[in-house]
Amino acid sequence: MALLTIADLTAGYGGAPILNGVSLTAARGDIISLIGPSGSGKSTLLRVLMGLTPANGGQVLLDGVAVDYASKPALTALRRRMTMVFQQYNLFQNMTALANVCLAPVRALGVPEAQAEARGRELLARVGLADHLHKYPAQLSGGQQQRVAIARALAMQPDILLLDEVTSALDPERVGEVLDTVRDLAATGITMVIVSHEMAFVREISSAVVMMDAGRVIERGPPAAMFTTPAQPRTQAFMRAIIRH
């Protein structure tokens, strides 16, 4: 059974739907990359999955069980299994890197403080920030902040990690360090849904690539096929436009 099933999801305000009936599935260990032009609904899809933006219709199923986004306990349960890393990192500005990573495990999961801290140190070491535990976000570079944000998400021990354009806000020189971190993560077998414009990276890391446009899934396929021989004209046009650059 698919770990994550998205069925005919719609979202948006008034006359301009942002998601127009999106259906997707991800099996455990899948790395699904969403590609497509800006405004095609990729980031909105991730926000709807997390319950940060309301859906108008459709369903999200985890292990075949529909998530009730209107219920607080269901939402809390969902957020223990699925978490997200934002484009702008969104670290808590008033806390050190370590405090950012330890906060939710202690407050939301009830992990004992000492245990959460030990795990926080371990995770920050894993993303290469062992020397920056006690620095505030503003004292860290964008790439370092993004790695703290990834460590913070991992501290929740999620089954599914959503990455929303995690390198788009970074200095070009910092992109590599974050991609390396994501690459390491992929090797652990965690399920990921990634929105990215780093096409070489998407091609290398994904188990499936999904082309989106105008709030719809245009096409899904293995990365090699999607990048070289896509079936749909919209995907072909998108790939041609990317390659020109």
Next chain:
Amino acid sequence: MAGADAFFTADTALFLVQALGRTLLMTLIGCSIGLALGGALAVLRGSRAPWLAPARGLAALYIETFRRLPFLVILMLVLFCVQAFAPDLALIGVATIAVTLAASAYLSEIVRAGLESVPQAQRDSAAMLGLSWLDTLRLVMLPQAWGVILPPAAAFMVMFIKDTALASQIGVVELAFAGKILVNKGVSPVLGFGAVLILYALLSWPLGRAAKALETLLENRRGAAHHR
């Protein structure tokens, strides 16, 4: 100087100190409860739950009313209400309630501006991590909002010390009224009001300095945070 004998007595000193105490009491208690109440109102107004909509409307009505009414009118309103329902309450109590009403309305807007200064993304992060509403407010929002809230809140309190002189209109013997009483008793106006002036300065100057120091501290911290 005429009336100097009547001024330099232990009784006069005690009288002035008591008046000073009333001014301080009204301001500190009124503004402290006002900050707590105003903070609660600001949090309520920032809520999004549909079932709280009527409460949000009432909070807005309360804040707009007490921000628009002159403090003297609030004093009179409280006085008449108290006389109708709790005639035994001391006048200083009446004045403190009035200060609380005015302060809560003003401070609520200051707290609201502070909370709104924290980017929505911080709230998204907290929600995404499954933090409770209270933890989000206590551990994420307020620590980041204090820098924006405290300087104007402190300035408001320092300003409000002067407005409490209006409590003399309902008969509270606070600092300004005490000066007038002394002068009526034959103390030289220069001495009587001079003492009042010095006491007001002694009250608000350290508070003003503390607010300024706090502002500088928070600004430095924020400034430092922006430089890598």
